[in-house]
Amino acid sequence: MAIYDLKCEDCGWEFEEFKTGFLTEDDKKCPQCQSENVKQVYSGSFGIGSSCFGGYGGGGFT
Numbered sequence: 164m165a166i167y168d169l170k171c172e173d174c175g176w177e178f179e180e181f182k183t184g185f186l187t188e189d190d191k192k193c194p195q196c197q198s199e200n201v202k203q204v205y206s207g208s209f210g211i212g213s214s215c216f217g218g219y220g221g222g223g224f225t
């Protein structure tokens with residue numbers, strides 16, 4: 164299980180998705196304005212399961 168932080172580029176709404184798998188395009192939809200212009204943001208709050216993001220290795224941490 165992972166928590167994805169998402170942000171709507173249109174209205175600036177930030178929200179979280181709790182998923183057992185990967186995000187789908189369907190999940191990337193703003194609950195506030197229904198925009199699909201939603202970006203995944205990487206805050207420092209997720210420490211669990213970081214090894215699942217092998218493709219981002221080395222780039223996601225400061």
Ligand SMILES: [Zn+2]
Nearest residue numbers: 171174193196
């Ligand atoms: Zn929005």
